[in-house]
Amino acid sequence: xxxxxxxxxxxxxxxxxxxxxxxxxxxxxxxxxxxxxxxxxxxxxxxxxxxxxxxxxxxxxxxxxxxxxxxxxxxxxxxxxxxxxxxxxxxxxxxxxxxxxxxxxxxxxxxxxxxxxxxxxxxxxxxxxxxxxxxxxxxxxxxxxxxxxxxxxxxxxxxxxxxxxxxxxxxxxxxxxxxxxxxxxxxxxxxxxxxxxxxxxxxxxxxxxxxxxxxxxxxxxxxxxxxxxxxxxxxxxxxxxxxxxxxxxxxxxxxxxxxxxxxxxxxxxxxxxxxxxxxxxxxxxxxxxxxxxxxxxxxxxxxxxxxxxxxxxxxxxxxxxxxxxxxxxxxxxxxxxxxxxxxxxxxxxxxxxxxxxxxxxxxxxxxxxxxxxxxxxxxxxxxxxxxxxxxxxxxxxxxxxxxxxx
Amino acid sequence: xxxxxxxxxxxxxxxxxxxxxxxxxxxxxxxxxxxxxxxxxxxxxxxxxxxxxxxxxxxxxxxxxxxxxxxxxxxxxxxxxxxxxxxxxxxxxxxxxxxxxxxxxxxxxxxxxxxxxxxxxxxxxxxxxxxxxxxxxxxxxxxxxxxxxxxxxxxxxxxxxxxxxxxxxxxxxxxxxxxxxxxxxxxxxxxxxxxxxxxxxxxxxxxxxxxxxxxxxxxxxxxxxxxxxxxxxxxxxxxxxxxxxxxxxxxxxxxxxxxxxxxxxxxxxxxxxxxxxxxxxxxxxxxxxxxxxxxxxxxxxxxxxxxxxxxxxxxxxxxxxxxxxxxxxxxxxxxxxxxxxxxxxxxxxxxxxxxxxxxxxxxxxxxxxxxxxxxxxxxxxxxxxxxxxxxxxxxxxxxxxxxxxxxxxxxxxxxxxxxxxxxxxxxxxxxxxxxxxxxxxxxxxxxxxxxxxxxxxxxxxxxxxxxxxxxxxx
Numbered sequence: 001x002x003x004x005x006x007x008x009x010x011x012x013x014x015x016x017x018x019x020x021x022x023x024x025x026x027x028x029x030x031x032x033x034x035x036x037x038x039x040x041x042x043x044x045x046x047x048x049x050x051x052x053x054x055x056x057x058x059x060x061x062x063x064x065x066x067x068x069x070x071x072x073x074x075x076x077x078x079x080x081x082x083x084x085x086x087x088x089x090x091x092x093x094x095x096x097x098x099x100x101x102x103x104x105x106x107x108x109x110x111x112x113x114x115x116x117x118x119x120x121x122x123x124x125x126x127x128x129x130x131x132x133x134x135x136x137x138x139x140x141x142x143x144x145x146x147x148x149x150x151x152x153x154x155x156x157x158x159x160x161x162x163x164x165x166x167x168x169x170x171x172x173x174x175x176x177x178x179x180x181x182x183x184x185x186x187x188x189x190x191x192x193x194x195x196x197x198x199x200x201x202x203x204x205x206x207x208x209x210x211x212x213x214x215x216x217x218x219x220x221x222x223x224x225x226x227x228x229x230x231x232x233x234x235x236x237x238x239x240x241x242x243x244x245x246x247x248x249x250x251x252x253x254x255x256x257x258x259x260x261x262x263x264x265x266x267x268x269x270x271x272x273x274x275x276x277x278x279x280x281x282x283x284x285x286x287x288x289x290x291x292x293x294x295x296x297x298x299x300x301x302x303x304x305x306x307x308x309x310x311x312x313x314x315x316x317x318x319x320x321x322x323x324x325x326x327x328x329x330x331x332x333x334x335x336x337x338x339x340x341x342x343x344x345x346x347x348x349x350x351x352x353x354x355x356x357x358x359x360x361x362x363x364x365x366x367x368x369x370x371x372x373x374x375x376x377x378x379x380x381x382x383x384x385x386x387x388x389x390x391x392x393x394x395x396x397x398x399x400x401x402x403x404x405x406x
Numbered sequence: 407x408x409x410x411x412x413x414x415x416x417x418x419x420x421x422x423x424x425x426x427x428x429x430x431x432x433x434x435x436x437x438x439x440x441x442x443x444x445x446x447x448x449x450x451x452x453x454x455x456x457x458x459x460x461x462x463x464x465x466x467x468x469x470x471x472x473x474x475x476x477x478x479x480x481x482x483x484x485x486x487x488x489x490x491x492x493x494x495x496x497x498x499x500x501x502x503x504x505x506x507x508x509x510x511x512x513x514x515x516x517x518x519x520x521x522x523x524x525x526x527x528x529x530x531x532x533x534x535x536x537x538x539x540x541x542x543x544x545x546x547x548x549x550x551x552x553x554x555x556x557x558x559x560x561x562x563x564x565x566x567x568x569x570x571x572x573x574x575x576x577x578x579x580x581x582x583x584x585x586x587x588x589x590x591x592x593x594x595x596x597x598x599x600x601x602x603x604x605x606x607x608x609x610x611x612x613x614x615x616x617x618x619x620x621x622x623x624x625x626x627x628x629x630x631x632x633x634x635x636x637x638x639x640x641x642x643x644x645x646x647x648x649x650x651x652x653x654x655x656x657x658x659x660x661x662x663x664x665x666x667x668x669x670x671x672x673x674x675x676x677x678x679x680x681x682x683x684x685x686x687x688x689x690x691x692x693x694x695x696x697x698x699x700x701x702x703x704x705x706x707x708x709x710x711x712x713x714x715x716x717x718x719x720x721x722x723x724x725x726x727x728x729x730x731x732x733x734x735x736x737x738x739x740x741x742x743x744x745x746x747x748x749x750x751x752x753x754x755x756x757x758x759x760x761x762x763x764x765x766x767x768x769x770x771x772x773x774x775x776x777x778x779x780x781x782x783x784x785x786x787x788x789x790x791x792x793x794x795x796x797x798x799x800x801x802x803x804x805x806x807x808x809x810x811x812x813x814x815x816x817x818x819x820x821x822x823x824x825x826x827x828x829x830x831x832x833x834x835x836x837x838x839x840x841x842x843x844x845x846x847x848x849x850x851x852x853x854x855x856x857x858x859x860x861x862x863x864x865x866x867x868x869x870x871x872x873x874x875x876x877x878x879x880x
Contacts, residue, residue, distance in 0.1 A: 025610040027618060053622075057614045065610075067617055071625075097625065101617065113617075119625070121632070127651040128682045135645065135653060136636045140628060157624070161632050169657045174678050177685045177732045192635045196628075218627065234660045234702055248627075256434070256460060264460040285658035286643070288675060289710040293703060299638065318456035340843070363456055366439050387848045388643030
């Protein structure tokens with residue numbers, strides 16, 4: 001019902017309001033790529049990715065504009081950084097996103113923006129999964145506002161994510177088919193669904209000519225309406241539901257240089273840190289026969305990412321080369337690493353990742369460019385129990401395609 | 407991690423050496439349509455211009471007919487070069503900027519200048535000093551210059567200094583003709599607004615693209631939050647892919663209490679498998695030698711103990727296992743558990759009874775099985791007197807792949823158990839690959855009996871191998 005209301009409102013806005021607008025500016029971007037994904041020595045079949053952005057911006061006056069936005073995406077080729085440990089070589093995903101964004105220019109340097117949006121992401125991960133029936137399909141409804149003054153923006157948004165096809169087995173099939181042999185209490189039914197509130201700020205600083213520092217800060221609070229908190233005592237749950245919070249900060253200084261010769265470099269270093277906390281604990285039934293199957297604050301982690309970025313343009317040929325390398329390290333604060341047999345070790349689980357990407361862009365015609373992209377991702381962890389999820393692996397993919405920007 | 411940080415530090419040092427030896431780029435070409443060429447410096451030749459190109463002092467940019475370019479200075483000033491125009495970036499320092507327009511029509515949107523800094527635009531007939539304004543300069547084939555100011559104030563004068571200086575304000579224009587004194591500024595309208603409209607449209611487009619980038623960045627962060635929920639499900643083994651390429655959802659429960667029909671010295675482990683078109687479960691009821699304490703793990707940590715140097719506080723006196731597809735079932739277990747002096751270890755746990763049932767009919771109930779094994783090149787035969795036909799035959803239907811099958815009969819009716827080792831993609835490895843790292847593989851067990859009446863006449867379970875190993879099945 002909500003989806004229909006949002007569609008109706010956006011349709012009215014797109015077709016009725018322009019009649020009273022002073023100007024309409026349309027941005028239309030298309031990115032179409034063909035590629036292949038590989039996990040260790042296994043390759044998926046060739047497939048394509050398609051992304052379309054369509055924004056018919058409506059300007060009513062110098063002070064007020066409205067941006068209805070439509071974003072469509074189809075990914076037939078898995079990204080190297082996407083979840084891989086679950087073994088979904090053939091994953092396809094599709095998403096659509098509609099949003100409405102009024103922008104008010106309060107003064108020359110101050111802008112106020114609001115936003116409402118709806119997104120639906122679909123997955124097809126196995127041979128028996130059809131579009132619309134993916135276990136991890138989800139919907140997202142977003143609303144928010146932000147205000148910007150020159151180069152600084154601060155905002156608040158809230159969103160709800162619902163996984164319509166996911167219910168815990170305990171509350172559905174198991175009770176129907178297994179019977180009453182399970183205890184009547186359970187951890188909840190729609191345990192993946194959550195609501196979040198987010199405060200964010202970001203901006204740019206220009207300390208020197210051609211030297212820019214992009215920075216951002218975000219604080220996020222999540223609440224789970226139907227996920228109870230596990231305790232150390234089996235089948236006993238805390239009265240309150242799970243709640244998570246996270247803080248993320250990033251800094252990205254970059255500089256453009258013309259060294260001697262025909263090459264121009266744009267270099268930067270992106271440093272980001274995330275600290276994630278959750279009230280949820282974990283009881284590992286597989287580790288029942290071990291000393292400590294219970295782990296408090298199971299989802300807490302801190303993560304650091306460092307990414308040097310270099311972009312080259314050649315002043316004699318219109319070729320642009322983008323090279324980026326990202327190192328990441330995620331350390332769980334309480335989750336113990338395990339050996340290959342699943343026995344808990346003394347160390348906490350830590351996963352180091354490396355991501356290397358090389359992209360080439362060459363203009364073919366006006367507004368159309370040829371793009372090539374090769375990426376590799378590597379994960380190394382002290383978690384050696386990999387019977388249900390892989391922590392140590394290498395993935396790669398490559399793409400060739402075109403982009404069009406109107 | 408430390409080695410990689412060292413490598414990055416070295417790379418940064420090398421980049422720093424570039425910083426000290428290299429010049430900082432001052433101008434970037436943000437748009438280039440049609441035939442646009444540039445000269446990097448006064449002595450170089452004309453080369454094709456393209457978006458993203460970086461320019462410096464003494465660079466010249468030229469547009470052909472039906473061509474257009476936009477350049478952005480490092481202070482944020484934006485310059486739109488219309489068709490048949492030529493612009494020299496003569497001086498680009500912090501304190502002074504001088505641009506020379508040789509021909510054509512160029513729109514300047516100059517960022518507000520700090521005190522003490524100057525910005526001049528020169529044409530063959532005029533010189534304009536700017537304080538942060540929006541204006542165009544149009545130089546025709548006779549080198550006549552027309553200045554139009556859309557915003558702010560421009561101090562304009564003839565290049566030869568004659569006629570004095572004029573202040574041209576917003577919505578005013580002024581012309582400079584060689585050998586003639588300049589007239590006072592006048593207002594403009596008409597097709598000039600069309601230029602303004604096109605220019606604003608371009609600005610709006612850039613602003614919209616910036617909004618799109620902001621939206622997509624925010625969306626990516628929120629999508630990551632959804633991804634984390636999915637990640638947790640996979641990491642906890644709650645969804646895997648079976649040997650048939652289908653998704654299997656797995657949930658495991660540990661229960662106790664009389665609410666579920668258990669005695670104080672019992673706990674039950676339940677594993678359920680749910681697929682799109684079937685539901686199977688496995689359970690194990692462990693009966694301990696004593697009441698299980700409130701802190702259950704004090705007892706459950708001994709659940710799989712069979713022998714060792716330490717005498718356990720708790721041990722299982724009986725285990726009752728079962729698997730079902732909700733219609734058919736198999737049940738098996740042991741009883742009479744006690745601790746005795748071991749052969750290889752000081753203590754060991756031994757049972758006095760083993761039973762096996764299919765669809766609640768007892769197929770075996772007696773002493774624990776002690777098979778006599780004969781290994782052949784293509785099969786293994788275990789002689790088990792009193793158990794079914796008395797013989798369990800193990801074969802390897804897929805050759806070198808990690809798939810074994812055990813067959814026997816009960817009163818002439820075939821019963822089999824297939825065991826597959828699976829990787830994350832539901833694929834069965836060959837033995838060489840498997841032996842490199844056996845612990846990377848999950849297990850799928852398929853129980854078939856000709857008299858089963860449930861779906862596909864089988865019970866199909868994806869479980870961690872440890873579960874079956876500790877239960878003594880395999």
